[in-house]
Amino acid sequence: MLSKDELARYDRQIRIDKIGEVGQLKLKQSSVVIVGAGGLGSPISMYLTAAGVGRIGLVDGDKVSITNLNRQILYGTDDVGKDKVFVAKERLKKLNPYVKVEIYPTWFTDIDIAKNIFLKYDAVIDATDNFQTRYLINQACVSLGKPLFVGAVGRFIGQAMDVSPHETACFNCVFPEKEKEVVSLMTERNLSEGIIGTLVGTIGTIVASEFIKFTLNIGNTLFNKLLIYDLINNEFSIINLEKNPKCSICGDLNK
Numbered sequence: 001m002l003s004k005d006e007l008a009r010y011d012r013q014i015r016i017d018k019i020g021e022v023g024q025l026k027l028k029q030s031s032v033v034i035v036g037a038g039g040l041g042s043p044i045s046m047y048l049t050a051a052g053v054g055r056i057g058l059v060d061g062d063k064v065s066i067t068n069l070n071r072q073i074l075y076g077t078d079d080v081g082k083d084k085v086f087v088a089k090e091r092l093k094k095l096n097p098y099v100k101v102e103i104y105p106t107w108f109t110d111i112d113i114a115k116n117i118f119l120k121y122d123a124v125i126d127a128t129d130n131f132q133t134r135y136l137i138n139q140a141c142v143s144l145g146k147p148l149f150v151g152a153v154g155r156f157i158g159q160a161m162d163v164s165p166h167e168t169a170c171f172n173c174v175f176p177e178k179e180k181e182v183v184s185l186m187t188e189r190n191l192s193e194g195i196i197g198t199l200v201g202t203i204g205t206i207v208a209s210e211f212i213k214f215t216l217n218i219g220n221t222l223f224n225k226l227l228i229y230d231l232i233n234n235e236f237s238i239i240n241l242e243k244n245p246k247c248s249i250c251g252d253l254n255k
């Protein structure tokens with residue numbers, strides 16, 4: 001049930017016929033864990049908190065640095081030096097006290113750490129900034145059958161895709177870990193080349209919207225699709241993907 005205060009808080013989205021009170025209740029009953037409380041994790045966690053997702057996990061072992069502040073809008077100048085997830089939890093609680101925020105100040109050094117956390121949630125969002133962690137998250141999601149929503153950014157280019165393990169292309173189907181030249185297509189290689197802060201806002205809100213649409217079962221999602229946004233040229237493109245039966249993570253031999 002939604003309280004009177006919740007009905008008022010979510011009034012503007014409850015008014016949308018595809019959402020309504022039923023949809024709002026679905027959001028309240030949903031849970032998601034976001035890996036990475038940085039540039040992408042900031043808008044994703046803030047919008048999902050504001051939207052009324054019932055339980056949100058946030059994983060990040062990092063501390064706030066002054067170089068984060070051009071894009072990581074969860075944090076302010078006074079937070080430099082503090083653990084990200086603790087600051088983030090306070091910020092999100094202020095935004096919406098009805099959402100349960102659970103924090104994990106840790107790094108994914110092995111897959112069991114990831115799996116133990118993912119087990120507690122309906123879905124996983126990859127808001128990280130490095131390949132090693134992305135492959136580990138993807139592998140953990142495939143092994144648990146957890147839906148995965150991926151966002152990636154670098155300089156002026158952002159990407160997003162959704163994964164339904166064993167049903168649609170996984171991250172490794174599209175960017176096979178062993179093929180380094182394919183990996184170089186992804187955007188993180190550009191992290192050292194810098195990133196414009198507004199880009200994580202665009203990609204972060206796309207990823208957050210994907211989770212909402214998935215939870216409400218509405219609209220067109222990015223399963224078997226890779227969305228590419230080119231900020232500098234104002235171009236959105238979508239590439240159709242296919243599951244690779246020989247994928248080393250989700251292929252037929254790994255069922």
Ligand SMILES: [Zn+2]
Nearest residue numbers: 170173247250
């Ligand atoms: Zn795969």
